[in-house]
Amino acid sequence: MLLELKNLKKTFKDNHVLKGIDLAVKEGEVIAIIGPSGSGKTTMLRNINFLETADAGTMTLRQKRIDMAAPTQEQVLWTRRHMAMVFQNYNLFKNKTALENISEGLIFGQNKSKEEAETLASRALDQVDLLDKKDFYPSQLSGGQQQRIGIARATVLNPDIVLFDEPTSALDPELVGTVLRDMKRLAERGQTMIVVTHQMAFARDVADRVIFFADGEIIEQGSADDVFDHPQHERTQRFLSAIAEDY
Template identity: 50%
Template sequence: MNAPINMPPLVQARNVHKSFESLEVLKGIDLDVAPGEVVVILGPSGSGKSTFLRCINHLESINRGSIEVDGEQIGYRLNKGRLVRLSNHAIALQRRKIGMVFQQFNLYPHMTALQNVIEAPIGIHGESRRQATENAMALLDRVGLSAKADNYPRQLSGGQQQRVAIARALAIKPKLMLFDEPTSALDPELVGEVLATMRDLAKQGLTMIVVTHEIGFAREAADRVVFMDGGKVVEQGKPEDVIGNPQHPRTRSFLSRFI
């Protein structure tokens, strides 16, 4: 991990609760993520992993608690102890520091790889086309796809599309990258190329929170593994501890299916 010593957390979640009508999905999540840290969240389906990730980016609103990114409360301001939602414009400005990669690639089908990557820098961040194109080509090269810049998504494999999606998320120069099961929609033989790209990002010191079932990636690339179940953090620690010697029975039961 490349986190500076004694730096405040880049992400600070406190007592985060989220319900969908009568279903309580998150039941008081506390989690800090240091600058430069790679945190992998493991857990069974329905444990609240993806919901928590979406709350960090305010794609889902929380019911109680707080989430701060880079010292700024996301989606809300506190007024006399109560959460008051920010305007859509203010939330959009906050999201400029957070990149997110989803299970589905969500590329614009009518745009080339290059056009997909430059869309946000030009349309939202006001970069010149020349500067955005220069940066986008560097990013496509970084994910091994500079030769595919003029290809449309239908001309790319699933793994290539997901790597374009990673380049697109990086194009806004985020301080934090969120990955929501980025390999779950890929054929098994394509998973490796996406994970290799993510390993490279981790080595370069990018702060990352990754929801995945890829235990090998967690073991190799994570600074910390967090195991969630039933809307709570059950266990967390270094990969060699949580994966190699889990303490909680629920963690042991889950990992026994993979190891």
């Protein structure tokens, strides 16, 4: 198993956002996490990447076990070298070009030379069909283009796992398709992915496993066909009934 979470818990004041999450992820697996807003999906991703610190739980990544409530700085840095995250709102440096946004992580995070970093960044841009935009700044790019650069930035680091936090939620509808296309290409190349998404058609088409989250818990999980066509839990049935036209 590439990644395993055990009893992950997180509370904000009196709000129990994560109530003891267990999750195992195989290498090359694409997991889509669906569920109502506020159910804890994004919080789980942020805890996995130590953007927030859990109240309890353990994570085992590549057989290295980490106490998620008390990770050392070395463990946090090690984890982040093995993971990358694509955010809702792109998180690009506005004073850097597309090429620089991708290459700087290689220079400062992996000690690549500027020449090697720019070569790798150019290749990553080419994979998302944006090499011709390498000298453009974020303000000169559409939201969809910025998000695709965010994907290139994440994958150029060659991570074991890419975490996607609702990567299309901030986009105009006509821009969503290009981002989902690049994500599907990643999945086809065997990239391990955990995707929090409201794009049900994408989850159905690409995910090896769909997980339904509600009220800080994993309510149901299984293949896309099992979850979408034969949901077992009443809460899952109610959620899917409300969004039936989306998938």
